[in-house]
Amino acid sequence: MMRYKEEKEAKNETFRKYLESSGVLDALTKVLVALYEQNEKPSSALEFVQQKLGGPTASEYEKLQTELSDLLAKYNELLGKHEETCKEVLAQK
Structure with a gap:
């Protein structure tokens, strides 16, 4: 002990x-x-x-979470467009 x-x-x-x-x-x-x-x-x-x-304060944290969510959605949208464009370019060759 x-x-x-x-x-x-x-x-x-x-x-x-x-x-x-x-x-x-x-x-x-x-x-x-x-x-x-x-x-x-x-x-x-x-x-x-x-x-x-x-x-960050609680309100700043919530704002940052919302901003992160918006940016992730925009990123995924742009990534999809990029992949689409790459496929189009490869199809033209």
């Missing part, structure tokens, strides 16, 4: 060092301090954190 606890503590310490060396702890600390220092707290703390860390 004691060995398990020591292994778990060692694993936790390794992970903590990893987060610290990669800058994650500093980034999270800065964002949480910024949230704490807000006079008017945002309605969504999660969106605030995402925005400060550079991620």
Whole structure:
């Protein structure tokens, strides 16, 4: 039982060092301090954190999903036209 606890503590310490060396702890600390220092707290703390860390907000994400869907449809349409044109060119030879 004691060995398990020591292994778990060692694993936790390794992970903590990893987060610290990669800058994650500093980034999270800065964002949480910024949230704490807000006079008017945002309605969504999660969106605030995402925005400060550079991620898209929920509405931006939905917009990007729609844009991706539209672009994929356009790509498939153009790919079909390209294949059709290639067949026509090969048929003329």
